[in-house]
Amino acid sequence: MKREEVLELYRNVIAKNSNFELKGKSMPYTSANGHMFSQLNKDGELGIRLSKTDTSAFDTKYGAKPFTSYGAVMKEYVLVPEVLFTEPDTLGFYLQKGYEYVMSLPPK
Template sequence: MREEVLKIYDELVAANPNFPRKGKTMPYTSANGYMFSLLNKAGELGIRLSKKDTEAFDTAFGAKPFISYGATMREYVLIPKSLLEDRETLGKYLQKGYEYVMSLPPK
């Protein structure tokens, strides 16, 4: 399952010219000094969203906490399996994650 999600994740990141994929064993994206998406060991994808985007995500998909290495990642939503099939929508949420971290003060 993790390899399937990694393939989808790699395709999404490759389709967006704003940021590269980083990390060999724990793939992630970051910008402005902040990580905004991550594929955990369990093969789950999490995206960091603004409060407003998290509320919209919750309405559409039910925002569940994203856990990596036993820690709940603040501001991240767990991407449900159903959304993995909708790459256009998932790509939009990945872009929203990028826009959110770009709105924060640089680290």
């Protein structure tokens, strides 16, 4: 998918959850408690930050490939596979898991 298409899907999924607010102009992201929990990189790839338990479950189902942004591997992030772009409710579920994870961390 093109970056614009992924961005539109990302916006739509975020709009359905009152916990989420899309931030950033050129590099859209979500954050809570002072921590980012999702990001769309310049290549149109979406990454979600998950706990170790949720990363393991995600890996079992989709294969948890690393997510890179600005040329660096983002710690605790998984690359969202394109199959989830056709499943917005499932994508929203994992974004909620990312939100719950960062809310469990000490605030920044």
